[in-house]
Amino acid sequence: xxxxxxxxxxxxxxDGEEMQGWNGESTWVLLADYLVRVYALRLLAVLGICLIxxxxxxxxxxxxxxxxxxxxxxxxxxxxxxxxxxxxREASRAFNSMQQxxxxxxxxxxxFLAAVSHDLRTPxxxxxxxxxxxxxxxxxxxxxxxxxxxxxxxxxxxDYLHSAEPPxxxxxxxxxxxxRVCAELASSAEPLPVQGSDVQVLGNEVLxxxxxxxxxxxxxxxxxxxxxxxxxxxAELGIAVLDRGPGIPAAQLPRIEEPFVRGDAxxxxxxxGYGLGLSIASRIAATHGGYLRLQNRxxxxxxxxxxxxxxxxxxx
Numbered sequence: 001x002x003x004x005x006x007x008x009x010x011x012x013x014x015d016g017e018e019m020q021g022w023n024g025e026s027t028w029v030l031l032a033d034y035l036v037r038v039y040a041l042r043l044l045a046v047l048g049i050c051l052i053x054x055x056x057x058x059x060x061x062x063x064x065x066x067x068x069x070x071x072x073x074x075x076x077x078x079x080x081x082x083x084x085x086x087x088x089r090e091a092s093r094a095f096n097s098m099q100q101x102x103x104x105x106x107x108x109x110x111x112f113l114a115a116v117s118h119d120l121r122t123p124x125x126x127x128x129x130x131x132x133x134x135x136x137x138x139x140x141x142x143x144x145x146x147x148x149x150x151x152x153x154x155x156x157x158x159d160y161l162h163s164a165e166p167p168x169x170x171x172x173x174x175x176x177x178x179x180r181v182c183a184e185l186a187s188s189a190e191p192l193p194v195q196g197s198d199v200q201v202l203g204n205e206v207l208x209x210x211x212x213x214x215x216x217x218x219x220x221x222x223x224x225x226x227x228x229x230x231x232x233x234x235a236e237l238g239i240a241v242l243d244r245g246p247g248i249p250a251a252q253l254p255r256i257e258e259p260f261v262r263g264d265a266x267x268x269x270x271x272x273g274y275g276l277g278l279s280i281a282s283r284i285a286a287t288h289g290g291y292l293r294l295q296n297r298x299x300x301x302x303x304x305x306x307x308x309x310x311x312x313x314x315x316x
Contacts, residue, residue: 060084064091075103076166110161117154117161124151156276159210160283167204167287174199174208174239178228181212190220196230199237201308203288208306211284212239214277215304219243223301235310236290244301253294257282281306 002014060083067080079096082089127147134140175198182192212228219226223245231238248256257278281304282292290308297303 057085057088060088060092064088064095067095071099071102075099075106114158114161117157120154121151124154156280160276160280167207169202169204169288171200172203172205172208174201174203174237175230177205177209178212178230178239181209181216182228185213185216185220190224190226192216192226192228194228194230196228199230199232199310201237201288201310203308207284207287211281211306212241214281215241215306218277219245219302219304222246225301231305232310233307237308237310238293239306239308241304241306242297242301244297244299247296247300247302248294250296253296256294257292278304 002016004012004014006012060081063080067077070077077099079099080092082092082096084092124147128144131140131143131147134143175194175196178194182194186192216226216228219241220243223243225242225244227242229238229240229242231240278292278294285292285306285308288308290306293303293305293307295303295305
């Protein structure tokens with residue numbers, strides 16, 4: 001109630017009623033509206049800012065995790081960018097230091113093995129000269145065979161060590177390369193046909209030729225009806241070396257690409273190699289950004305597919 005005296009002496013009485021929020025709503029509705037507008041919106045804004053900040057802080061950690069996963073397959077990958085919070089920068093710096101030490105250890109080990117393998121050929125040469133002086137022809141043949149086997153093993157070890165070195169890549173037509181390799185190994189019994197249209201990739205001609213040759217020699221050693229197919233598999237190029245033979249037991253497939261692992265017990269014990277042919281082909285594929293896929297074929301035989309990135313995905 002409000003009473004005000006006006007100039008002529010009369011009184012003006014005002015009877016007013018205060019409404020909640022000046023809109024007639026109940027107290028609970030007004031309270032809920034206040035909480036939503038003032039606290040809920042602020043809470044959502046704070047949560048959004050925290051989410052953005054967390055993603056920005058965790059981005060270097062995700063790069064660190066991806067680099068750690070890829071380190072086993074590519075030891076020569078570029079170092080991590082040392083950015084982000086102080087703890088993340090220190091972790092990236094420690095990772096780069098570890099990668100450099102691993103690279104140095106692998107290079108030192110490779111140089112040591114290459115030097116030893118190379119130096120072993122000097123006494124082998126002296127052995128060849130002394131074998132020629134052996135009067136027993138049968139003994140001379142046995143000794144000569146052993147020396148040749150050792151020389152071939154040393155050559156494969158050197159090829160295996162060199163296959164991991166980063167190659168110089170350039171545009172390369174695949175089908176002519178395959179036809180040249182097949183022409184060198186073909187015979188009347190195994191003409192080694194090449195099927196599929198030509199395609200260009202970024203690759204090293206010498207290394208790819210060695211990888212395909214290893215796969216062909218392996219197929220000719222253990223199988224028959226050997227042929228090559230050029231396959232377009234989504235964004236990849238597949239060089240498939242197919243044969244008909246005993247194949248490889250499923251239990252040995254995961255380890256058959258490891259160095260000095262042989263599947264001769266299941267394929268052809270009389271014509272075994274040294275267990276480095278598939279390993280060399282696999283490492284050459286890895287240096288090109290690809291991989292080697294082995295699988296048994298229906299009806300018998302093995303499919304060894306050298307998978308390489310397509311022209312748009314090939315890395316320099």
